[in-house]
Amino acid sequence: MPGGTPATRVTFDSTDESDKGPYPIPANAAVEGGPQASGDRHVIALDPRTCTDYELYDAQPHAGAWTAGSGAVFALRSDTLRPAGWTSADAAGLPILPGLARFDEASAGAIDHALRITVPRSRNAYIWPARHQASNSSDPALPPMGLRLRLKASVDISALPPQARAVAQALKTYGAIVADNGSAWYISGTPDDRWSNDQLQRLGTLTGADFEAVDESGLRVSADSGAARSGG
Numbered sequence: 001m002p003g004g005t006p007a008t009r010v011t012f013d014s015t016d017e018s019d020k021g022p023y024p025i026p027a028n029a030a031v032e033g034g035p036q037a038s039g040d041r042h043v044i045a046l047d048p049r050t051c052t053d054y055e056l057y058d059a060q061p062h063a064g065a066w067t068a069g070s071g072a073v074f075a076l077r078s079d080t081l082r083p084a085g086w087t088s089a090d091a092a093g094l095p096i097l098p099g100l101a102r103f104d105e106a107s108a109g110a111i112d113h114a115l116r117i118t119v120p121r122s123r124n125a126y127i128w129p130a131r132h133q134a135s136n137s138s139d140p141a142l143p144p145m146g147l148r149l150r151l152k153a154s155v156d157i158s159a160l161p162p163q164a165r166a167v168a169q170a171l172k173t174y175g176a177i178v179a180d181n182g183s184a185w186y187i188s189g190t191p192d193d194r195w196s197n198d199q200l201q202r203l204g205t206l207t208g209a210d211f212e213a214v215d216e217s218g219l220r221v222s223a224d225s226g227a228a229r230s231g232g
Contacts, residue, residue, distance in 0.1 A: 005045070009065040010056065017086045017132075019073040023054050027064055030191070040180075042089050043068075044097050051076045053097045055089035082131045090116070091180040092145035093131030099177060101170070101189035106163045111170035118182030119143055128216060134181055143178050148214040150175035155210045161199040168203065175214055 007022030025045050032042040043059040043066075046052070053076050058069035072088035074095040082093045090096050099116030123142040124135045130146025151157075151171035160168055167187065176187065187203070189195065 005047075010071055011065070011067045012069070012071055013058070013067075014070040014087065018068075018071045021054075021071070021073060023056070023066070023071060023073070025054060025056065025059075025066055027061065029059075029061075031059055031061075040089075040182075042096060044089075046097060053095050055096055057087075057089040081129055084131055087132040087134075091122075091132060091134035092126060092178065094129065094146070094177065094179055096179070096188070099179060099188065101167055101187060103163075103190065103192040103194050106166040107194070109162070109166055111166055112174070113170070114148065114174040115167070115170055115176045116179040116188045117149075117176040118180045118184075118186040118188075119178055120181065120184050122178065122181055128219070130177075130179075145178055145180075147178040148175045148216055149178070149211045150214050151206065152210055152212055155206070160202050160205075161196070163196055163199040164202040167200070168206065171206075171211075 005024040005026055008025045008027070010021060010023045010025065012018040024047065025043060029043050029045060031037060033039050041058050041060070043056040045054045047054070053074040054071070055074070056066065056068040056071045060067045070087055070089060072082065072095070076095070076098065082088060086093050088094060096116060098113060101111055101115055105111040121137065121142050122133070122135045123140070123144045124133050124138055125144040126133045127144050127146040130144070133145050135142070151168060153172060155172070157165050157168040157172070185208070
């Protein structure tokens with residue numbers, strides 16, 4: 001967003017788990033899926049001067065103001081997590097922006113961070129670094145929010161086209177974090193006309209058996225031990 005964008009009034013449905021702001025969301029901010037979208041309708045605004053990320057879920061513009069289901073503000077120079085049990089614009093209570101695949105990274109051949117993915121069904125639990133669960137099911141076969149999955153080192157990705165190969169390599173090196181309920185194994189990326197759907201669709205040759213779960217329990221600092229519990 002442009003520097004100096006003024007704060008905008010945002011009214012939330014979930015006020016108890018939303019950051020008060022202020023939110024400098026431009027009146028013409030792009031809404032996920034387009035102005036008439038009926039899905040999650042995420043809106044993301046980044047202030048590059050302060051490296052602050054502003055994110056809204058179910059965002060609806062109203063004559064210079066916004067309403068939203070929930071909202072979160074992330075200081076991207078900090079590792080501070082949201083309070084235990086809090087959602088964000090994502091069900092897992094994590095920021096969306098850092099987990100998006102970006103075309104400039106893929107075209108350079110290296111995405112140097114974990115990627116955000118969605119799953120059709122999740123368990124009513126969350127593990128570090130997630131802060132929130134989004135299910136009523138206690139089925140242990142379902143993934144909790146925050147689960148990190150990694151493409152196995154043995155999987156051959158050499159035949160994938162460049163864009164798909166860059167994504168697959170990121171999945172090998174940094175993995176993917178279960179961040180929300182949605183389409184199966186859906187990897188989110190920034191909108192960019194230079195993405196090639198033909199190339200990215202080749203990622204469909206990968207299957208769940210090509211991935212392994214990563215035990216991150218040793219990374220959780222003692223002060224944050226409440227993050228690795230079942231939500232409720």
